[in-house]
Amino acid sequence: MPEAVQRMSRMLIKTLRDDPADAETLSHRLLVRAGYVRRTSAGVWSWLPLGKRVMDNVARVVREEMDAIGAQEVLLPALLPREPYETTGRWEEYGDELFRLKDRKGADHLLGPTHEEIFTLLVKDQCTSYKDLPVMLYQIQTKYRDEARPRAGVLRGREFQMKDSYSFDTTDEGLAESYRLHRAAYRRIFERLGLEHRIVSAVSGAMGGSASEEFLAPAAAGEDTFAHCPQCDYAANTEAVTHPLRPADTGGHPAPEELDTPDTPTIETLAAHLGVPASATLKNLLVKVDGEITAVGVPGDREVDLGKLAGHLAPATVELVTAEDFAGRPDLVRGYVGPQGLQGVRYLADPRVAPGTSWITGANKPGTHARNIVCGRDFEVDEYLDVAVVESGDPCPSCGTGLELGRAIEIGHIFQLGRKYADAFQLDVLGPQGKPVRVTMGSYGIGVSRAVAALAEQTADERGLCWPAEVAPADVHVVAAGKALQTEFALEVAAKLAAAGVRVIVDDRAGVSPGVKFTDAELIGVPRILVAGRRSAEDVVELKDRRTGAREELTADEAIARLTS
Amino acid sequence: MPEAVQRMSRMLIKTLRDDPADAETLSHRLLVRAGYVRRTSAGVWSWLPLGKRVMDNVARVVREEMDAIGAQEVLLPALLPREPYETTGRWEEYGDELFRLKDRKGADHLLGPTHEEIFTLLVKDQCTSYKDLPVMLYQIQTKYRDEARPRAGVLRGREFQMKDSYSFDTTDEGLAESYRLHRAAYRRIFERLGLEHRIVSAVSGAMGGSASEEFLAPAAAGEDTFAHCPQCDYAANTEAVTHPLRPADTGGHPAPEELDTPDTPTIETLAAHLGVPASATLKNLLVKVDGEITAVGVPGDREVDLGKLAGHLAPATVELVTAEDFAGRPDLVRGYVGPQGLQGVRYLADPRVAPGTSWITGANKPGTHARNIVCGRDFEVDEYLDVAVVESGDPCPSCGTGLELGRAIEIGHIFQLGRKYADAFQLDVLGPQGKPVRVTMGSYGIGVSRAVAALAEQTADERGLCWPAEVAPADVHVVAAGKALQTEFALEVAAKLAAAGVRVIVDDRAGVSPGVKFTDAELIGVPRILVAGRRSAEDVVELKDRRTGAREELTADEAIARLTS
Incomplete structure (x- = not known):
């Protein structure tokens, strides 16, 4: 099915000249102003047509790379029964962050913040032999966390889209391999998305487990601080920076x-x-x-x-x-x-x-x-315990060089959970020797809606959003800068582009000045802008690169050839 | 990206020989037995890899046809604030069917059963002029209804996937056109899905509004009863059958x-x-x-x-x-x-x-x-009021012929809401004469997860599921019926098919007998079954049609040519 041309005259896009009053961060301001998202209640957002497209593009890349490592897509419910979370203690441990509710019969439920319990039970039900493992399962799903201070638009919401996956292995080596596969897939995902990122050591926190790393997208709006060494490859969330303990002789000191x-x-x-x-x-x-x-x-x-x-x-x-x-x-x-x-x-x-x-x-x-x-x-x-605030210049725990600090957004987190959840639910499979083997697990998350905000933070400029091609809501933004002649010409060029499989938005709004259309095109941030302007009668358009601002005049056919090559 | 071959040895598919104890309907039994879905709690289901694929295929068809009528996809939250539902009275009216919860600050929320209120507010925020309309918006989203008696597997769940869309027009004629577009799109959707269906008059119930029709999929497991006339085109949900009032003279009767x-x-x-x-x-x-x-x-x-x-x-x-x-x-x-x-x-x-x-x-x-x-x-x-139970043979309200009754599953419902919600939220746009015009709305739903169950109900046979091509989890199910030779041959044929864009599942499980594999293939219900059996060494396979059972022997290349043509 060829792409349909998206006509702005018919699309639900309302751009705003002014920043929303409550917007603290660049991505929040721009995603609202450019008509990508709207706030429904505190920390709860509606994704409008442009935002939905960008999020779908992120999800597509995530899905392709998860499929490529052999992970299988499923969809588990968001409305979950209390009992399994009671079993692991997380019904209480999550505290106020967990949305809890009762059904008509008074039974307790929660809105899933993460699904280790339910996946463990699923695999317990489905897998009985070591031959059924390893297995990696993932879902792209709506998650819920009742944040005390939802902030920064979709960067930290109470309802958000997440890819969560879970690996199940019979051996520690198997878990290490599943973890390695995820780590490599995450690198490819963030590279394809155009998200600059660092992999840093992290603390596992309430999730439990032995080892974990975070994928951080450096950005001023980030809530995480990470330390990295300019000399060696050490990098860690400041929460995870550890110092070696160097005991010395207790003798030889004067008396108190x-x-x-x-x-x-x-x-x-x-x-x-x-x-x-x-x-x-x-x-x-x-x-x-x-x-x-x-x-x-x-x-x-x-x-x-x-x-x-x-x-x-x-x-x-x-x-x-x-x-x-x-x-x-x-x-x-x-x-x-x-x-x-x-x-x-x-x-x-x-x-x-x-x-x-x-x-x-x-x-x-x-x-x-x-x-x-x-x-x-x-x-x-x-x-x-490493509980002191880490400061710039603190010695690198690995090589002693002064550490540098940076702010970043957590876009992914991978955990070697080990047997914590398998122990809680007695998840065993029959091993090769016919004896039960306790399963070991990994848990891996990517904030899909948050990645949209992180991308906006990293790529936007003073004129507006500026999407990498892989996630942009369209490939080309065609501006009809003029009257009927220009609009007709713009629609014609747009139709040819769409027929060639190019995703096109065309600004065919009547009664909107070319200046407003140009400003909106820069704000919306599609990578290429094609202007049907004063030389439309000569079949000449202007093709502009949103990021660099470079522009050139071409015949329509040349421009189409360029954009479809 | 070419399709990857799905190897059953690595997939999360556990087929069951026996019906689940609580299964009442054919689709419930088979979707569980064939490993498509698993119950997480009462009326709340997990979609396993096969089930997720079928649901995605349904969603894809829905999305394509909604896009084709110019509806725009968005994603609104499922966690909704109380206030708008208080405004329309539905916070109370929904009774026990609404999942209600409080956040950490004590504010009331609900899990959206349907989104008229939120879409009305969204359009009020985004559209100011008659030029911004008409607009049609849709989402494919998780919905929640706390059913008193969740039943029949995914046919009536408490958490389910739904496509809901909403149209906004300034005139009654505009609404009629948006309604007509949806009605036509729904017919195409259900035709493409291979769902036999009837369009019947319906009651609008708590939704409000003037006119509504249901799309019903005839099936023994259905919860709806509809009446249809064998003579004329009259068809209605029995809840919506009306009788004409034929008053007569009150005189001439004996005294009481x-x-x-x-x-x-x-x-x-x-x-x-x-x-x-x-x-x-x-x-x-x-x-x-x-x-x-x-x-x-x-x-x-x-x-x-x-x-x-x-x-x-x-x-x-x-x-x-x-x-x-x-x-x-x-x-x-x-x-x-x-x-x-x-x-x-x-x-x-x-x-x-x-x-x-x-x-x-x-x-x-x-x-x-x-x-x-x-x-x-x-x-x-x-x-x-028409409140009597309708019986088979009752006169058709249109032509008087005896009505016939049938059971069916409601798979779609379209409503001309009119101005009920626009009135509640004072949704006006500036009209052509510069005066505010009250907007008129339509609301349209398709049960996406329910459509999967309805399809299973209508198409399954005594051997198992039997999917129409458009929604099947794969195009071909390759069975390696034998030892290493057959498995190698099966994987080779499967790889060639996948390279040609055919979606393939290959049953390469070791230690599973050909008989079990054949039974599982019939249960899983992929349209074509390709068997690499005893003539594998001669490069000959058996190609079988899942529905008709017709089978023929072909060389592998002939089979591949057949399946890719």
């Missing part, structure tokens, strides 16, 4: 000594009072982990990244302590806490607080600090 | 007369006691309409169709009266109610209870009936 430090409840006041760098001091943050008071130690020049901390401790909840918590614990002296005096309080610390390091820290008395407090001699760390 | 009829509280006992046909008596059913007691009169040989009654009175609720209701109304004598004595009770009646007709009916005294009770003389009908 108390210091009278009135009115120095903060690191800044303490460092100034003592004339030492903040990095010589030990900061101890008190939090509640599932309600239990816990201390977290980091060098004084560092902040604790609460998101990272929560990620490490998930599914436990992490809250800051309140004045009431202090009121019930006179042994915890606000502003003067030191790990050497903590009773019955779990102590977590940054790897830089290694055994053998010596610190100035609180003496657990008002107005008093202590120096020569040595880790491993005067206090013990219960668990090391 | 009471009859002592002890122990005759039913029509059967009364007719037997008096020796008259049931059709000479008037049956008066008492119901509560929004809590108000209401009487419904039909000839004694007829039953009241409560579904029809509820449909006519929607959005009012209809319940049967209870013993308590009688207890509070001594004037209503159970089993002996007659319309001539009703005080303050609304009286609805079938058109056959026309002015001038005379009846035997209750005398509103225990054990007593009355004869010569004449409509228009002794009692008045407040409103005529």
Whole structure:
């Protein structure tokens, strides 16, 4: 079926001159202004004809590359029963992010944020022998997460389109291979889409599992920060940057000594009072982990990244302590806490607080600090966690070079889940020796609607959207710049292009000035703009490259030949 | 991109020998047994690789025909805010059928059962002038209805795939044209899909609006009953069959007369006691309409169709009266109610209870009936409604011939909504004279997932599914019937077919007998089956037509030529 010409006079496209009041990011502003999406409610969007086409193009590329690695497409429901999520604990762990509802009989359901449970059950039902594996299944489906702060248009919505896939293997090597196949497919997908991206180490968080990597699209509007080394190939989400623990001898340090430090409840006041760098001091943050008071130690020049901390401790909840918590614990002296005096309080610390390091820290008395407090001699760390905010110039954990930081949008995430879900549902198959073998799984996601926003962020310029050819809503935007003659000529050229399989939008709107049409064409961002203007009677058109602005005059036939070659 | 060969050894297809315990209908049994769908929870289904392909094929045909009439594809959310549905009253009217939920902030949402409200608001936002219209928009989307009795597999689910479209016009003639375009597109869609169907008059029900027609696929498993005339072209859902009202003179009847009829509280006992046909008596059913007691009169040989009654009175609720209701109304004598004595009770009646007709009916005294009770003389009908159950042989409302009844599945429904939704949201555009014009709408639906089940119902035979070519999950099912030689040959033929653009499934499973493979091939229902069997070494295959069973032996090249021609 040849492509039909899309006539703007009949299309549902309303471009806006002004930015929407609530738009924070470039992609949000432009996708709304160019008529690609409209907000239906907070974090919930309608995809209009142009936006639907771009999203379909992204989905097509994803589908082709998933098919190419032998993944099979299915479609599971979005409305899911509570029980399997109860089994894995995620019914509770997801907290407020999960949309929950009851049906007419009072049974609990949820709107699927991700489908590990249901796929595990499906494979348990369908596969009985090691011969049935490996299997990779995927779907492109509407997902739901009740974000606390939906933002940036379709970049972080409460209802969104996602490709999620799941691999099932009987061996760790098999899982590694399924993971490798997905990783390679993702690279091809993002390359074909024209999305600049980096693969970085990531934390697995509530998903569980052993290893995971994120595909990040560098963009100022991104919500993720990643660190990368300019020397070696190290790159990680800052949430996943880890520091090596380098223990030293605890001997040879002077004895602890108390210091009278009135009115120095903060690191800044303490460092100034003592004339030492903040990095010589030990900061101890008190939090509640599932309600239990816990201390977290980091060098004084560092902040604790609460998101990272929560990620490490998930599914436990992490809250800051309140004045009431202090009121019930006179042994915890606000502003003067030191790990050497903590009773019955779990102590977590940054790897830089290694055994053998010596610190100035609180003496657990008002107005008093202590120096020569040595880790491993005067206090013990219960668990090391990378919870300090990563800063530009921090040494690369791999080669020691100063790290660089960048903002990015998470467009893909791949997980080696291992046997967490298979264990929860006892997913076994009969192995080659006739004994049950526990299955090991991977889980892989691409934000399809988010990729549209990420592409817009990376490719737009000051004039508007500027799509890569693979995802553009059309190949050519024909502008009828004039009256009836130009419109007739434009429609004729458009029809010839469409007959040759070129996807064409033609701006045949009557009563709209050429200037407005040009502005709209640049805003809409189709890669090539063909103008039927004042030389239409001579059969001459202008062909323009949306990105470079390069333009040339050609006969219509030359232009058609160019565009169909 | 050439089609990849689908190897059954690697596909997620598990066929079952036995019918699922809960399967009521042919399509339910076969779609589960052949591995197309699996139940996730009551009325909620997972589409496995084969099922997904068939559904995608249905969706493709729908999309092509919608595009061909100039409808534009969009994608609106399924998670919808309460307010617009509150505005139209449907937040309440939908009753238990609507899935309702709250977000983390306590705001009310629903899962969209149909999207009139949201499309109306979208067009109000996008279109300002009569020049922007007409516009037709569609989406293929997941819909939700919390059915009281989800049944028959994917035929009536609580989550399902639907194509819904909406037309917006400024004039009644425009709406009629949009409706006509949809009607013609639907005929082409169902013809291309190979779905036998009838277009019948329908009731609009809670949707509102003036005119509507249903596309019904005749099938024993259908939930709808339709009446059609063997003489003229009359066809209607029995819910929509109407009888002409033929009033006669009320004079010339004898005076009313009471009859002592002890122990005759039913029509059967009364007719037997008096020796008259049931059709000479008037049956008066008492119901509560929004809590108000209401009487419904039909000839004694007829039953009241409560579904029809509820449909006519929607959005009012209809319940049967209870013993308590009688207890509070001594004037209503159970089993002996007659319309001539009703005080303050609304009286609805079938058109056959026309002015001038005379009846035997209750005398509103225990054990007593009355004869010569004449409509228009002794009692008045407040409103005529077609609420009697339609029976085979009832006169055709158009030509009087005896109607025939059939069971069918509703696969499409088209509505001329008129201005109901435009009024609710004040959807106006500026007209040619510069004055606001109220927009008039149509709404059109096709059950995409249901069409898969309807196709299965209509085309399957005792051996399994038997898909029309347009929707089949593949064009050819290649069976490797033997050992390594046959498997290698089968894969070679399959690869050649795939390279020529033919969609191929090849059953290359090791350790599965030819008999099981043949049975599975018939169950799965791909139109052509190509067997690489005992003559593989001679380069000879058997080509079989799944429907007719016709088979012939050919060289592989001949078979490939045949299948690619």
